Amino acid sequence: xxxxxxxxxxxxxxxxxxxxxxLSSLSCGVVGAYVVSRRISYLAGAIAHSVLAGLGAAxxxxxxxxxxxxxxxxxxxxxxLIAAALIGLVNLRARQREDTIIGAIWALGMAxxxxxxxxxxxxxxxxxxxxxxxxxxxSPADLWLMGGLGVxxxxxxxxxxxxxxxxxxxxxxxxxxxxxxxxxxxxxLGLTALTVVLLSTxxxxxxxxxxxxxxAAVAGHFFGRxxxxxxxxxxxxxxFTTSGLALSYGPDLPTGAVIIVLAGTxxxxxxxxxxxxxxxxxx
Amino acid sequence: xxxxxxxxxxxxxxNGQPVxxxxxxxxxxxAFAAVVGPNGGGKTTLLKLLLGLLTPQAGRLAVLGGxxxxxxxxxxxxxxxxxxxxxxxxxxxDVVLMGRLGAGxxxxxxSRAERQEVAAALERVGLGGLxxxxxxxxxxxxxxxxxxxxxxxxxxxxxxxxxxTANVDAAAERxxxxxxxxxxxxxxxxxxxxxxxxxxxxxxxxxxxxxxxVSHPTCDVTGEVIAGIYGRDVLMVRHDHHLGCQHD
Numbered sequence: 001x002x003x004x005x006x007x008x009x010x011x012x013x014x015x016x017x018x019x020x021x022x023l024s025s026l027s028c029g030v031v032g033a034y035v036v037s038r039r040i041s042y043l044a045g046a047i048a049h050s051v052l053a054g055l056g057a058a059x060x061x062x063x064x065x066x067x068x069x070x071x072x073x074x075x076x077x078x079x080x081l082i083a084a085a086l087i088g089l090v091n092l093r094a095r096q097r098e099d100t101i102i103g104a105i106w107a108l109g110m111a112x113x114x115x116x117x118x119x120x121x122x123x124x125x126x127x128x129x130x131x132x133x134x135x136x137x138x139s140p141a142d143l144w145l146m147g148g149l150g151v152x153x154x155x156x157x158x159x160x161x162x163x164x165x166x167x168x169x170x171x172x173x174x175x176x177x178x179x180x181x182x183x184x185x186x187x188x189l190g191l192t193a194l195t196v197v198l199l200s201t202x203x204x205x206x207x208x209x210x211x212x213x214x215x216a217a218v219a220g221h222f223f224g225r226x227x228x229x230x231x232x233x234x235x236x237x238x239x240f241t242t243s244g245l246a247l248s249y250g251p252d253l254p255t256g257a258v259i260i261v262l263a264g265t266x267x268x269x270x271x272x273x274x275x276x277x278x279x280x281x282x283x
Numbered sequence: 284x285x286x287x288x289x290x291x292x293x294x295x296x297x298n299g300q301p302v303x304x305x306x307x308x309x310x311x312x313x314a315f316a317a318v319v320g321p322n323g324g325g326k327t328t329l330l331k332l333l334l335g336l337l338t339p340q341a342g343r344l345a346v347l348g349g350x351x352x353x354x355x356x357x358x359x360x361x362x363x364x365x366x367x368x369x370x371x372x373x374x375x376x377d378v379v380l381m382g383r384l385g386a387g388x389x390x391x392x393x394s395r396a397e398r399q400e401v402a403a404a405l406e407r408v409g410l411g412g413l414x415x416x417x418x419x420x421x422x423x424x425x426x427x428x429x430x431x432x433x434x435x436x437x438x439x440x441x442x443x444x445x446x447x448t449a450n451v452d453a454a455a456e457r458x459x460x461x462x463x464x465x466x467x468x469x470x471x472x473x474x475x476x477x478x479x480x481x482x483x484x485x486x487x488x489x490x491x492x493x494x495x496x497v498s499h500p501t502c503d504v505t506g507e508v509i510a511g512i513y514g515r516d517v518l519m520v521r522h523d524h525h526l527g528c529q530h531d
Contacts, residue, residue, distance in 0.1 A: 037372050161391035166381045169371050176334055176360050177437070178385035224417025225374045 003250040013136055014249070020138045021241030023146050024198040027153040029234030031195040032216035033226055034157070034188055038168040041213045043189070046102040047083045048196045048208040050109025054079025055130050056116030063120045073145050073197065080193035083109060088189045092182050133204030133256030135245065146198055153194045156187070158230075164188055165226055202241060203256035214263040215240065221274040236266070285348060287312045287441050287471035288333060293342030295328060302328045306342065306496040310488065312440075315467045317482040318475045320492035326475045327363070329492055330445055333473070334360055347441055356385060359439030359470070361430045364450045369419055369426065376401050376414040378429050382436030404432040408462060424455030431462065442472045449477075460485045 008014050035044055058075025061067045083105050090101040117127055129137060138146075157164070166174040167184045175181040192212075199208045219232035244259030288310035295303045302325045310316050318326050331337045332344060335351030347354045359382070379401045380393055393401070405411055408428040413421070418429065427447055434442055444463070448456035463472050464485055476482045479489065491497045 033372075039368075158391060162380075162384070165373065165377065166384055169373055169378070169381065170362065170367050172336070172362060172366065173360060173381060173433070174384060176336070176355050176358070177381065177383075178355060220372055224372055224420065225377065226372050229372055 001246055001250065004246040007249065012140075013138070014245075016138045016140060016143050017135045017245055017255070018242065019143055020135055020146055021202060021245060022238055023143070023150045024195075024202050025234055025237035025241060027150045027157065027191075027195045028199055028212060028237040029215060029232075030154050030157040030230050031191050032212045032233050032237070033219070033230040034164055034168060035192055036213050036216040036220060037226060037229070038188070040189075040192070041209055043087055043098075043102060044192050044196055044212055045209045046087060046106040046109075047080050047189075047193050048200060048205045049106045050079050050083035051076045051197060051200055051205045052079075052113025052130060053109045053116070054113075056113035056120070060116040060120045063122060071141070071145065073142065073201070076197045076200065077149070077194065079109065080197050081190060084189035084193035085186065088186045092185065129204070130200070131204050131206050132254060133200065133202055133207065135202050135241075135255050138201060142201065146201065149194055149198055153191050153198075157191050160184065160187065161227065203259055207256055207260045210260045210263060211237065211240070214267045218263075218267050218270045221270045236263075240266070285312050286310060286345075287314065287347055288473070289343070289345040291343045293332070293339045293344055295325075295332060295337060295339045297328075301494065303332075303339075303492070303496065304494055308490060308496055308498055310471065310473060310490075310498075312471050313467065313469075314488050315464065315472045315486045316474070316488040316490055316498075317479065317486040318473060318490045318492055319477070319479045319482070322477075324493035325496075326492050327445055329490075329496070330443055330473075330475055333443060334358065356437065357440045359434030359437055359442045361427075361434045361442075361444040361447055363445045364423075364427065367426075367430070371418065373418050374414070375405065375410065375416050375418055375421070375429050378418055379404050379414075379432045379436050382433040385437075400436055401432075404436040405429075407435060407466075408432045409458075422455075424451040424458065427451055427455070427459060428462070431459070435466070440470055442466060442470050444473070445475045446477065447474060448481075456481065 004014070008018065035041055054075035054077070055072045056075075057079070058070050058072040061070050062072075086105060087098070087101055091098050126134065126137070163174075163179055163184050164187075166177070166179060167181050167188070171181050171185070195212060196205075196208050199211050203211050215233035215236035216229055218236055219229040223229050223232055240259050240263045244262050245255055247253070247262075248255040248258040286309050288308060290306050290308040293303065293306040294301065306329075318329060320326050328337065332339055333346055333351060335346075335355060344351065347357050376393075376398070380397060382404070383397055383400060402411070402414060405414055408431050410425060410428055410432065413425070418426065421429065431444070431447065434444070442463070447463070448459050451459070460482070463474065466472060474482065474486070483489070487500065489499050491499070
């Protein structure tokens with residue numbers, strides 16, 4: 001911890017990691033609250049795994065075609081949005097097939113990503129970084145991209161609060177009140193996709209669902225309104241990422257894993273506390 | 284007086300399976316009508332046709348003088364209890380505010396006029412003090428009343444309620460129907476119910492739905508009529524609250 005505080009002002013990469021954690025916490029809290037209350041975290045999981053296909057494709061094209069401008073994050077964003085659109089359209093058209101398409105996209109995304117990486121010359125790259133995150137590798141260019149993405153997602157997520165709340169709570173009623181329910185549902189999936197990409201740079205795409213949902217789930221034990229959960233989840237997410245970074249730095253532990261252990265432990269404690277309180281009230 | 288609902292020769296099928304056939308139905312404005320019938324008989328389908336969520340394959344359907352999709356703003360709808368996630372993190376006032384959607388308010392927060400409208404709707408259903416409470420902290424009966432308040436917040440001329448008293452106890456059920464009777468002063472009320480014996484003291488018109496639709500004034504509903512609709516004898520328990528139950 002002390003080592004981290006001493007190193008933070010000295011090393012650029014630590015500062016970038018610090019900012020990346022804070023930036024992604026904004027959209028993590030806002031979108032995570034929607035995802036948890038609408039109960040679509042498994043869907044976010046499928047989107048997360050499909051991200052690998054985009055990362056792999058972008059790396060492959062960079063290496064073979066010399067498209068240096070094609071930042072892997074662009075590929076990730078494209079893959080996540082395509083996955084979100086596919087899942088959303090299937091869900092809207094044929095509700096009962098949702099779990100099948102989620103499973104398919106989950107595995108297909110991984111498979112395509114691995115194939116691209118295998119085909120990329122000079123491979124040896126950061127498959128592990130993509131899967132388990134490497135926040136210490138965030139570059140200033142990444143940071144700008146992440147910042148832009150995070151700000152857009154957060155503003156849209158907050159700006160459409162009333163509509164998204166209505167669609168998440170009771171879509172049929174919202175439709176009767178003249179709301180473009182399908183459009184807002186797809187918008188929510190799109191925001192989820194972008195947030196998943198952001199968070200995957202922090203903890204990697206395997207553990208993304210945990211970072212997306214756990215802060216909002218913890219907050220849900222203590223607050224009864226969605227915007228309160230959002231605010232608390234932003235704070236918790238910032239706390240988990242920052243303290244995970246600080247705790248992992250000294251002993252040189254994988255940062256993503258430390259962040260998730262912190263978030264998961266806090267969630268279990270909060271769930272236990274809520275259970276005890278409920279029993280206390282009932283008795 | 285004009286009619287709130289006018290249906291003639293209407294048929295509807297799900298994937299080729301006929302659900303409603305040859306429906307002719309008139310509900311006058313300011314009527315209080317109950318839609319009854321066996322499960323799977325088409326009650327909810329009829330309601331969804333009135334709401335314009337489904338489109339009939341044949342026949343004519345007018346609600347408040349127009350096609351349903353065009354008069355949705357004048358309809359207040361309360362879905363079946365099971366459709367709403369009771370654990371959803373939302374305050375009572377935010378639920379009621381959803382009844383104002385489509386009425387102009389698009390900011391993430393509620394305007395003062397909207398807050399007043401919400402408070403008035405909650406007051407009418409007797410939940411004036413609970414505006415800021417989480418929806419999931421309420422009892423089943425209170426949640427039903429919040430959903431009624433949401434339907435009221437749009438100032439509807441036609442209230443459509445799908446099993447408004449499912450999952451509530453008998454006392455709460457009676458409160459809900461007393462409230463609906465009061466609201467019936469200003470709006471037509473159509474209630475889907477599984478319990479014809481309970482609703483009969485309140486409603487003036489009973490719409491029996493079992494693929495075909497037969498409408499009766501309540502006073503004509505006899506055991507034979509019910510047996511005809513359900514296809515068997517039904518044990519009917521009639522509670523007459525105005526004569527029998529002085530103590531409540």
